[in-house]
Amino acid sequence: MKALIQRVSQASVQVNQQSVGAIEHGLLVLVGVEKGDNKTCADKLLHKLLHYRVFSDDDGKMNRNVQQVDGGLLLVSQFTLAADTGRGLRPSFSRAAPPDEGERLFHYLVEEANKAWPNVATGEFGANMQVSLINDGPVTFLLEV
Template sequence: MRALIQRVRRASVDVEGRRIGAIDHGLLALIGVEKGDSEARADKLLHKLLHYRIFGDAEGKMNLDLQQTNGGLLLVSQFTLAADTGRGLRPSFSSAAPPDEGERLFAYLVEQARSRWPNVATGEFGADMQVELVNDGPVTFLLET
């Protein structure tokens, strides 16, 4: 699994003009599910999402995690993160999980996140989503499991 995470001051996701998820300060995590991913990889990714130290402490150093800052977590499925961009000028999605498996693992990740953290919002798997964010920093990392 891959997650492109961005430290945000706020973020939201709309589907068909309707706001379906929003957070104030915290993490926006765009999630890509690849062939061969599993619940164990989702669990490992969730651990990183909740404990990755990218928020500033009193001295401005990245020493605090999402839980220590009481931040929100916005999870948005994005199969394009599984693209192979190594050759040519058109991405290949041969490494992406099939849609039903991607949806199952994304739903598992969301379920586990909600059982461990109270402030979780999501997009809608497979929908045409409009995501808005104010990147704080900017701070952006690619996490892989």
């Protein structure tokens, strides 16, 4: 699994001009599910999301995680993260999990995140989503598990 995380001061997702998820400060997480990913991968990713230290402490150093700053998680499915861009000028999605597998694992990740942390919002799997954010920093990292 891959996750592109962005530290945000706010982020939201709309589908058909309706808000489906929003957070104030926290992490916008674009999640890509690849072939061969499983629940163990999702569990490891969730652990990283909740404990990865990308928020500043009192000295301005990245020493705090999303839980320590009482931030939100906005989880958004993003199959294009699984693209193979190594050859040519058009991405290949042969590494991406089939839609039913991707949806199952994404929903599992969301379910587990909701058990572990009270401030979780999501987009809508497979929908055409409009994502708005204010990247704080900017701070962006690619996590792979």
